[in-house]
Amino acid sequence: MPLNLLIGADAESLLGDRAFQQQWRSLSGYCAWGTIFQGADFVTTWYRVYRSQFQPVLITETLADGSLSGLLTLATTPDAQQLMFAGAGQAEYHTWLATSDRGDTFIAAAMDLLRTRFAGLTLTFEYLPPLAPKQWLEPGRHWASRSRLVMWTRPLMKLGDGENLRKSLKKSANKSRLNRLKKLGDVQFEQLHGVAELTAVFDRIVAYYDFRQGAVNNSIYFQADPLKQPFYLALMDVPDLLHATVLKVGDRVVAAHLGLIDGKQCGLGIPAHSPFYAAHSPGKLQLLMLGVELAQQGFDTLDLTPGGDPYKDRFATDYDEVHILTIFLSDRTLPKQIAELKVRSKSIAKKVLKAAGIEPSMAQASIKQLRNLPQRLWQQQRGSVDRQIYCYQAEAVRTDDPDSFNRDCLEDLLLFQPVPSHSRQEFLSQCLSRLEAGQHVYTSVEQGRLRSACWLVERQETAILNLGNSG
Numbered sequence: 001m002p003l004n005l006l007i008g009a010d011a012e013s014l015l016g017d018r019a020f021q022q023q024w025r026s027l028s029g030y031c032a033w034g035t036i037f038q039g040a041d042f043v044t045t046w047y048r049v050y051r052s053q054f055q056p057v058l059i060t061e062t063l064a065d066g067s068l069s070g071l072l073t074l075a076t077t078p079d080a081q082q083l084m085f086a087g088a089g090q091a092e093y094h095t096w097l098a099t100s101d102r103g104d105t106f107i108a109a110a111m112d113l114l115r116t117r118f119a120g121l122t123l124t125f126e127y128l129p130p131l132a133p134k135q136w137l138e139p140g141r142h143w144a145s146r147s148r149l150v151m152w153t154r155p156l157m158k159l160g161d162g163e164n165l166r167k168s169l170k171k172s173a174n175k176s177r178l179n180r181l182k183k184l185g186d187v188q189f190e191q192l193h194g195v196a197e198l199t200a201v202f203d204r205i206v207a208y209y210d211f212r213q214g215a216v217n218n219s220i221y222f223q224a225d226p227l228k229q230p231f232y233l234a235l236m237d238v239p240d241l242l243h244a245t246v247l248k249v250g251d252r253v254v255a256a257h258l259g260l261i262d263g264k265q266c267g268l269g270i271p272a273h274s275p276f277y278a279a280h281s282p283g284k285l286q287l288l289m290l291g292v293e294l295a296q297q298g299f300d301t302l303d304l305t306p307g308g309d310p311y312k313d314r315f316a317t318d319y320d321e322v323h324i325l326t327i328f329l330s331d332r333t334l335p336k337q338i339a340e341l342k343v344r345s346k347s348i349a350k351k352v353l354k355a356a357g358i359e360p361s362m363a364q365a366s367i368k369q370l371r372n373l374p375q376r377l378w379q380q381q382r383g384s385v386d387r388q389i390y391c392y393q394a395e396a397v398r399t400d401d402p403d404s405f406n407r408d409c410l411e412d413l414l415l416f417q418p419v420p421s422h423s424r425q426e427f428l429s430q431c432l433s434r435l436e437a438g439q440h441v442y443t444s445v446e447q448g449r450l451r452s453a454c455w456l457v458e459r460q461e462t463a464i465l466n467l468g469n470s471g
Contacts, residue, residue: 001069001102004060005113007076011056015044023068027097033131036262037091041238043073046087049231053077056086059110061102070098070106076118083114083121083329090231092260092267092305093322094125095132103133111143115329125325127152127306137325148326155316157302162295169288177280185250189289192244198236198258201246202229205256207410208272214414215432218425223414232258232270245293247286249277255286265301266294268312276408278436287315405442405454408435412443415450 006014014020024040036042047056054075061070073086085094098106114123125132137144159165168174181187192198206222206229214220222228235242243266247255255273259266273283291302304312306322406412413431418424431441431453440456 001061001063003070003106003109003113004058004062005117006056006058006060007117008055011058012047014058014060015047015056020068024071024097027068027071027099030099031097032100033095033103033129033133034097035093035095035129036241036260036267037085037087037093038071038073038095038097041241042091042235042260043086045234045238046090046231047075049227049234050075050088053227054084054088057083059113061098061106061109069102070096070110072096072107072110074114074123080118081121083118083123085123085125090228092269092303093127093129095129104136107133108136108141108143111327111329115331118329121329123327123329125323125327127154127322128325130154130320130322132323134323143327146328146330148328150324152306152322152324153319154306154322155304155312156318156320157291157304157315158317159291159295159300159302162292165288165291165295169285169292174281174285174288177285181249181254181277181280181282181285185252186248188248189286189293190246190248191293192236192246195233195236198233198244201253201256202233204253205246205258205270205272207414208256208274209270210414211275211410211428212272212432214424215428218423220414220424235260243294245286245290247273247282247289254280255282257286257290259302262303264299265303266299267303268305275410275432275435279438291315405444405452407442408440409443412445412450413441413453415445415448416453417449 021040021044028034028039031038047054054077057074057076059070059072059074060068063069074083075086075088076083085091087094096107096110111123134149135141137147137149169178178187192201210220210222232242236244240261242258243261244258245256246253253274254277255271257269257271259269271283271287273286287302294302302315304316413428416424416427418427434455435441438458440458442454442456444451
């Protein structure tokens, strides 16, 4: 059965063909291991939004009657130096679509075809779904020695009829949290419908998400990828693709979740909650309420997704296995590639250093010194740092100053630039702890960078220094 490899304009032409789209949807419907991330709606939306950064790569297989029997949706950078799945990091699962009898043979042949066009590159399936065929990777097969397969555990929340989740919400601790929130305003759990409703609250969701991810994982996803927010809005514009909910206190969003719908399953996509309401555990309440809502709507599972986040285990009722599969598009076997990569990396590094007139041994010593630079700077400055404390009458603060500070602005904190004594993650982590403890921050920004951040601790009962009577 012939396979076709289409790149760029040729792939775009096929993607726009209605007959092909219909065959694609049909194949998705009966491919047991396919996910929403290989579906026509998700993939074509991603190709469209990210067109300026990637060009589509398609491998198709057709039967004698012209029907589609296999499909692999990929993308490459304009210089063709990187190869990835359509959706890239936006797709939780990477796999291919095929008829049941072509599951192994199609993908093995597709890798052979990719090797002729993208020789020397790697392709990573992260994550490969549980039911994806793996016979083509068994010992003795061609791709067994040119791949690396690593198992990951995936936590799942089985929803049932939602009764267990309702009982959890009625437990004394959760009831107390809800009652405290109700004292601050009317508590509402709402599903969003349409682009306009998501747009109205999206900036707040993004700030919550990026701030926490930056503090915990050192990744600010939306800030690093300007197309991520337009992409989610585009997904919201497709019926029955994105499930969006918010937990509100009064008119303020305190938690939210955006997840892709895959049949009777919803994936944990963008969970976000406010650090200002941390004492009331809005993130936990959001997930419990989300589970109840999904059960009522006929979903049977909330896919908590692999990745090792400890909080997921507290919600998981079941587990299964997924894999990270790395394919080396080369004729050389895996052990040889790893050894050659190490040698090649060292050789290139030595050539670059010598071209710059630097001895490799001296460079290694300098690297060790640089690694310890932040600690040395801190140790040197600890004994000589000049601490200044200012007292100011609150009633004298001007409120009409056009250059006034912003209060509790997460967007400002995200503009922090690393300094020798503080990495971005260290700074955001400290800010997260302070905000969750009830402190307030006043920030000012200059030319897109955080200029200053001043902290206010309300009702402080203890102090490091006794300032005496300032009146």
